Amino acid sequence: MYHALGYSSILVMQATMTFEHKDIQAGMTTIKEALQTCQRCGSNTRRFPTRSASDLCPVCPQVQETKLGGGVHLHNICCVLQEFGLSQLQEGAGSHSLRSILCVLTLLFYHTYICLILGTGDGNLLEAEALLQPYIERFPRALVKFQECISAQQQWRQIHHLCYWELMWCHSFQQQWRDAYRYADLLCRESRWSKAIYVYQKAAILSMMSEEELKTTGENVVELFRQVEGLKQRLAGKSIPTEKFAIRKSRRYSSATPVKLVIPALEMMYVWNGFTIVGKRADTTESLLITIERAEEQLRNDPNPSEFHPDDQCLVQMLKGLCLKHLGRLLQAELCFTQVLSSEKRIRYDHYLIPFTLYELGLLYKQQGDCVKAMRFIEDAK
Known part of the structure; x- marks a missing residue:
């Protein structure tokens, strides 16, 4: 029975990573077989006198089958998980079994992505941080662990891609652009999830390098940006929002005289909520602030x-304000944010900057204890 549960869990994980039809079918078949095994064992009171089938296999069939069909019917996951599924996943995450890490990963995905992207709630960052804390304590050296994970196996390349993505960001946060480029390049060549995002991310990272360092890579940044729009895709008939963002930004390179993006890797860092992570370390935040102020000076002297x-200019001011806020220099941060808002009529393309700046300013006022003002700005951001 436990072998059946473990094996079905592994195939579920494989199916959710690959979204290959054969993997989904194999996962669904093994889940049904595992459920039948649980039912047989649960009804055998001589062997399991105090445990029912639901105790032995707590995740209901609807949750598991919906999970496997997630590539097409992702919204169904939310409907099931919100009630019975969430409670079962929370119970599983608190255990010390093979399934606990799967429960943690699913809950993290729900609290930090599904709730926000699909509009089912406001997310729960406190819960997400609580779920992560035991693993942060156990694995403080993240970079080393990602490398060990990559070298541990070669069969599931999708796990490698998850590690590449995290390693790319770890190096980006530290502005180690050469190392970040290495993993962005691997994602471009190996992963099929979103070629448009990977190519844009790679080009954005290369844009942060000096001319001398860029030459050593042999890459053509302009050509990479020009490839992005042709790589867009649809999932279940819908465009990927981050792809649309990358495509729109990359159009600055489509003309005969391209106009360079300003600190594009830091802009994507914000898009992927990276400043919240970086903001926990003052030294890293200070380093980013220096880069942003250098870009500010270049724009001023253009x-x-x-x-x-x-x-x-507005992008640079918003990112500068974020760094200042995380460094506790709240008055200076407020000035940066208000400068963006006062320039609203001058913005021609990046209109997203206004609602996001309103939101960040609202969070700043909340940090200062002015909840009334904070709510007003956050409501305006909607």
């Missing part, structure tokens, strides 16, 4: 500003 100049 002798031939392009039509994108106001947008670029």
Whole structure:
């Protein structure tokens, strides 16, 4: 019975990583077989006198089958998980079994992505951090552990891709652009999840390098940005929001005279909520602030500003304000945010900056204890 449960869990994980039809079918078949095994064992009172089938196999069939069909019917997951599923996953996450890590991963995905992207709630970052804390304590050296995970096996390349993604961001947070590029390049060549995002991310990282360092890679940044739009895809008939963002930004390179993006890797860092992570370390945040202020100076001294100049200035001010906020320099951060808002009519393309700046300013006022003002700005951001 436990072998059946463990084996079905592994195939479920494989199916959710690959979304290959054969893997989904294999996962569904083994789940049904595992459930039948649980039912047989649960009804055998001589062997398991105090345990029912639901005790032995707590996750209901609807949750498991819906999970496997997640690539097409992701919204169904939310409907099931919100009630019975969430409680079962929380119970599983607190255990010390083979399934606990799967429960933790599913809950993290729910609290940090599904609730926000699919609009089923506001997410629960406190719960997500509580789920992660035991693993942070057990695995403090994340970079080493990711490397060990990559070298541990070669069959499930999708696990490698998860590690590549995390390693890319670990190095990006530290502005180790050469190392970040290495993992972005691996994702471009190996992963099929979103070629548009991977290529854009790779080009954005290369844009942060010096001209000399860029030459050593042999890459053509302009050509990479021009590839992005042709790589877009749809999932269940819907565009991927981050792909749409990357495509729109990369269009600055489509003309005969491309207009360079300003600190694009840091902009994507914000898009993927990276500043919240970086903000926990003052030294890393200070380093990012230096890079942002350098970009600010270059924009200020630009002798031939392009039509994108106001947008670029507002982006730099918003990111600067974020760094200052995380460093506790709240008045300076407020000035940066208000400067963005006062430039609203000058923004021509990056209109997303206004609602996001309103939101960040609302969080700043909340941090200062002015909840009334915070609520007003956050409501305006909607």
